[in-house]
Amino acid sequence: MLVRRAIEPKQGKWDTPGGFLEEGESPLDGLKRELREETGLEIEPGEFVGSLIDLYGDGPDAQFVLSLNWTARILGGTPAAADDIAEIRWFAAGELPAEDEIAFASVASLVQRWRERHV
Numbered sequence: 001m002l003v004r005r006a007i008e009p010k011q012g013k014w015d016t017p018g019g020f021l022e023e024g025e026s027p028l029d030g031l032k033r034e035l036r037e038e039t040g041l042e043i044e045p046g047e048f049v050g051s052l053i054d055l056y057g058d059g060p061d062a063q064f065v066l067s068l069n070w071t072a073r074i075l076g077g078t079p080a081a082a083d084d085i086a087e088i089r090w091f092a093a094g095e096l097p098a099e100d101e102i103a104f105a106s107v108a109s110l111v112q113r114w115r116e117r118h119v
Contacts, residue, residue: 002097002111003038006086009057010103016069016110017085027068035072039088040080046071049113052106067106093118 002014019034021027028045035043049069056065079088091097093115102108 001039001088001090002102002107003081003085004087004089005084005103006081007084012086013103014097014101014107015085015103016107017088018067019084020065028070031068031070031072036077038081038083038085039077040082041077042075043072044075046073049110052109054104054106056104067104069110 001017003017005011005013005015017035017038018031019038021030022033025033031045032043035041047070049071052067052069054065054067055062057063081088096111096115099108099112102111
């Protein structure tokens with residue numbers, strides 16, 4: 001599942017759902033909250049896929065972020081784009097967007113890893 005960004009940076013590009021942790025929030029609690037806010041889905045975190053560093057934003061205001069990534073199993077809810085996403089879409093391995101359609105280098109790397117494991 002990828003989501004199309006509704007806001008800058010990288011508005012209109014594909015991304016993984018997620019966001020920033022709130023102060024004192026654990027990464028897994030943040031994962032569940034962000035998925036619920038952005039997609040309407042209740043999830044159970046699965047396998048930790050990895051951590052990646054990326055640049056968020058453009059120009060002098062860009063900041064480095066640490067992205068923590070998990071697989072997840074949907075427990076419930078109805079998928080609906082909300083918060084800062086415009087569209088939710090599930091892709092088969094052979095249908096994944098090209099690298100230039102993906103918002104961030106870290107997400108492009110994750111998509112490529114997933115593609116290699118599932119093609």
